[in-house]
Amino acid sequence: MNKDFEILKKLIYEINDIEHAAAVLNWDQEAFMPEKGISDRVNQISTLSKIAHEKFTTDKMGDLIEKIKEKIKKVNPESDEARLIKVLDRNYKKSVKVPSELVTEMSKAASLGQQNWAIAKRNSDFSAFVPYLKKLIELRKQYAKIFTPYDHIYDPLLDDFEPGLKTADVKEIFKKLKPSQAELLNKIAEKQKIDNSFLFGVYNKKKQRSFGADVITKLGYDWSRGRQDTTEHPFTTNFGIDDVRITTKIDKNYLPTGLFGSIHEAGHAIYEQGIAKELARTPLAEGASLAIHESQSRLWENLVGRSLAFWKYFYPKLQNIFPENLDGVSLEKFYKGINKVAPTMIRVEADEATYNMHIMVRFELETALVEETVNVKDLPEIWNLKMKEYFGITPVNDAQGVLQDIHWSMGAIGYFTTYALGNLISAQLWECINRDIRDLNSQIEKGNFDTLLHWLRNKIYMHGSKYEPQELVEKVTGTTINPAPYIRYLKAKYSDIYSL
């Protein structure tokens, strides 16, 4: 086995290098590329995607995987080697079905989609985006259909982000979640509104950036293996375990955007920086799934970063930096302000109690689009109806409505769902963590995040994508993805804040 395995690893390393090179090009495109660089960049990224795909889908690769798969049956099925082969086998069987031309076409459509979405959003003109989105949905359906038979055409799309998860599972989870969230929101709506006007003053960008950097340093972000830049849409990307970068958007007139955005992306990055070195340059050196990934960004952003304990430690420091904004604002008032619940048009600004509802809107629309029960051109109208139904508000324009998110413009159908699942998982983990670390709260109050980080590294981060998401969640918490802990968490938190 050893010789074959060495040959396989060499091939896999190369493919990994190419994918990471494409990631650098993507990062640069968002962070630094001059305006007219786009057309060459589209070609470069799609060429790299094509080559990576071609190199992964050779007969030689398939033969090697098959050969090793047979021999590896004697090895511990939880070993890195056995898991790598399992993941390669799964990915190979998927990839080999996808024609190279479709990969190139999807990559190009995604680049053009992003570019034209940005223009459409700037002008709040959905119609200008319609042809690109139509093309993207068409290509996603074409892609999904390669994987017939399936229970639902959305299944193969979801599977790219959440290996093993089905559309029916998500529907089931959301069915349980929706009434509890709605009930909570109704109760909160009856209470007095929280004043968070102090978050909207003028906050110097440089100071915001520096405070955010101090916070994430304390949480465990390793700057010798990463950096932070500014982009219109924050994201985390890695070019290997030792180069995990985050980007942030900072709003001069609204503190939470940059602050919680930094913690959120750092959460993703701390996860990736914690993957075991042994998995480097293989497909195991990634997060287990997008939902698991999001569980980490949300855990750090919300369960840690919007907790009272956290601000007991950090608030005096923040007050010191922004006395003109925060001098008269007590810790309690600040804590309530950053946890204010109110329906909003914009997902990324949503509080923890409403956030998942934004995802449900998108999930319903995405499934309808690929089921062909909704037409692309009718999206704005249906979007606005759903916003009315879920939140009682109507977006003022398409830029604030259906055009607000970048995801569809990249052809990422199925992606949003993982955000809600991530929230649920974060609360499941949080209950376990608090059982294992009895004095976690008082550690956080003292600005000590080491035990927490250590727990997460051991239970989640180091394993990379050795385990499928449901498997990992069950391994760590005892059950698969389950909305109950998140509902308990929300009820406890908001009962306190709103005296429910």
Place this chain on the structure above:
Amino acid sequence: MNKDFEILKKLIYEINDIEHAAAVLNWDQEAFMPEKGISDRVNQISTLSKIAHEKFTTDKMGDLIEKIKEKIKKVNPESDEARLIKVLDRNYKKSVKVPSELVTEMSKAASLGQQNWAIAKRNSDFSAFVPYLKKLIELRKQYAKIFTPYDHIYDPLLDDFEPGLKTADVKEIFKKLKPSQAELLNKIAEKQKIDNSFLFGVYNKKKQRSFGADVITKLGYDWSRGRQDTTEHPFTTNFGIDDVRITTKIDKNYLPTGLFGSIHEAGHAIYEQGIAKELARTPLAEGASLAIHESQSRLWENLVGRSLAFWKYFYPKLQNIFPENLDGVSLEKFYKGINKVAPTMIRVEADEATYNMHIMVRFELETALVEETVNVKDLPEIWNLKMKEYFGITPVNDAQGVLQDIHWSMGAIGYFTTYALGNLISAQLWECINRDIRDLNSQIEKGNFDTLLHWLRNKIYMHGSKYEPQELVEKVTGTTINPAPYIRYLKAKYSDIYSL
């Protein structure tokens, strides 16, 4: 022919995409990469180099080139198509001889070399760099020997940068150049020293950067197709005709570093931004050679940027920005200050009259290294002896001596030579330009660079690398590379400044 040509172009475009992707990774490595990202980055860049090399050296590629070469004989030999095939044929015949493993090894040795050179330079410890440089020289010799027979082992190395040029040509040119330069320097040494102390004050970095940006904008650098970042070693790179980036080092305590560095790199970039769109994504969309490239950076930096006419326009603006440094300094004093001739240990700080002597030192050492008449470990000693011989000074340490330049650490043997040739070509062109544009001086005094840029675009830039360097120089100036105009230029300039 058309069908074969289309197939060929598609293959060439892909290779071009991969090479540009590698360029993005290189740029990021210098400008932004976190410290620990290096080891993954080394792998990524060498994987891309290997793939580009493999894709270029297939039998299919060779067959296509041969087939088209036959058919293209009927086409105008100066057409883009005919020239592309000519260049591809030349490059193919060279590349196909180089084993893939050697390409990977050279790429890795270059990455490691750069990294360890930086450390060795920081500690001024040449011995720490010896094993890496030894390896690099070894690989370069191995590479050169692939191309036997040759007149000199340095020929194939030089040919990578200056297609068609021979070591003997360079020796001949330097033989003519050396005595005239030495004579001029002796005459200047007898004259009163120029005071340029005002260049060493404290110059705010942000203001320096902004003034530099204003200058290069005026010269014609297109920011919608480029950007400027800060690196330890300034360079220009392109990821396509529409994304040509420059980097600059700014010294708070010495104005010329950032100012002339910006103009120099912008010179390279304006060249690449001027290449005809029709040549995009092919090997013709590059400068004709490094010497031609350097002729452009030096033309803009020195013949334009260190001229009196240029500062008649820009000096009042500069004075306005730095009144505390320049208020008492007349235009004449400033002009003389930036053109002060004095031997220095550092090549990049050398004036126009001594610069080529630094190159001759390096040329002599490089040829000796590959001829094996000098050992790597003895370099510091011989370096210092030559510095004494040429300039009458001895470097204070290796960081200021043999370790000062990055080039050898990347395995770039033959590269330095092109700097001196670039100087010579810039003066050859300058004589032609001044014949064609009679009032150039008064245009420059008014800050008008359009006619000059237009001339250069038409005669040089748009052609990319359609012509070999000697061919292009002869086409434009009537003779091949010739030191006489540069000597005339130096004599005229310094006779005036030093009243010789």
